[in-house]
Amino acid sequence: MPIHEVKHPLIQHKLGLMRRSNISTKNFRELAQELGTLLTYEVTKDFSLQEATIDGWAGPVTIEQIQGKKVTIVPILRAGLGMLDGVLSLIPAARVSVVGQIRNEETLEASTYMEKLVGELDQRMALIVDPMVATGGSMISTIDLLKKAGSNEIRALVLVAAPEGIQKVLEAHPDVSIYTASVDDSLNEKGYILPGLGDAGDKIFGTKQKDV
Ligand SMILES: O=P(O)(O)OC[C@H]1O[C@H](OP(=O)(O)OP(=O)(O)O)[C@H](O)[C@@H]1O
Ligand SMILES: O=c1cc[nH]c(=O)[nH]1
Numbered sequence: 001m002p003i004h005e006v007k008h009p010l011i012q013h014k015l016g017l018m019r020r021s022n023i024s025t026k027n028f029r030e031l032a033q034e035l036g037t038l039l040t041y042e043v044t045k046d047f048s049l050q051e052a053t054i055d056g057w058a059g060p061v062t063i064e065q066i067q068g069k070k071v072t073i074v075p076i077l078r079a080g081l082g083m084l085d086g087v088l089s090l091i092p093a094a095r096v097s098v099v100g101q102i103r104n105e106e107t108l109e110a111s112t113y114m115e116k117l118v119g120e121l122d123q124r125m126a127l128i129v130d131p132m133v134a135t136g137g138s139m140i141s142t143i144d145l146l147k148k149a150g151s152n153e154i155r156a157l158v159l160v161a162a163p164e165g166i167q168k169v170l171e172a173h174p175d176v177s178i179y180t181a182s183v184d185d186s187l188n189e190k191g192y193i194l195p196g197l198g199d200a201g202d203k204i205f206g207t208k209q210k211d212v
C-alpha cells in the first residue's frame, strides 16, 4: 500500500503535542526526532531476517539478523534534518544522501539547491525524510533526482501530509510508499497544511515564526 498513516498511540500523542501553538524550538525538535525514530520502526517492519549461528554464552545459538539490507537516508534540507538523528538511532550504519529543496513561497514550486548522494543507489533502499508533504513538489523533485541517480526502492517518512500532495506524489511515483503520522485535512491559500504544524523548518531551526 503506497500510503501508510501510522496510528500508533505514541505517534499520535507526540504529533498532537507538536501542534501546540506555543511550542518551544527545543520541544518541537525533540518530538520531530522521536517521531523520526517511531516511523523508522514502522517503515522497517517488513525487512527480511536470515538465520545465523553464532557463539553464545552457552554454546552455539541460532539468531535472526537483518542481512544485506543497504539503506540510504535522504533528509530534505532543511526541515528533514530535524528527523535525521531519530532515524539514524535505529539504523546507525545507514549512509546519508542530502538533498536541498526550497519552496518558492509565491509559486509554491520546489527547486533543488543541493544534491550530495551516496554511491550504489541501485543497491540501497532510499528513506526520504521530511516533516511535510504539502503540495508534494519538494518530495516529487527529490524522488525524481534519486531515480535519475539509480534508486529503485524508495520510501518516504513524513510527519504530516496533505491529501493534495499525497495524490500528486503517488500519481507521479506510484511505486513509492509514504509513511506519515497523519494525513491532514487540506492546504490553505498559501500552501500550508491544515491543521498542520506551521512552518516546520522555522520551528526546528528557530528562524522566524510567521503567521501562515
Ligand atoms: O510539499 P511542498 O509544497 O513542496 O512543501 C513541503 C516542503 O516545504 C518545507 O520546506 P521549505 O521549502 O519551507 O524549506 P525549509 O525546510 O528550509 O524550511 C518542508 O520541509 C518541505 O520540504
Ligand atoms: O504546512 C507547511 C507546508 C510547507 N512547509 C511547511 O513547513 N509547512
Ligand SMILES: [Mg+2]
Pocket (backbone or CB within 6 Å): 079, 199, 200, 201, 202
Ligand atoms: Mg520552511
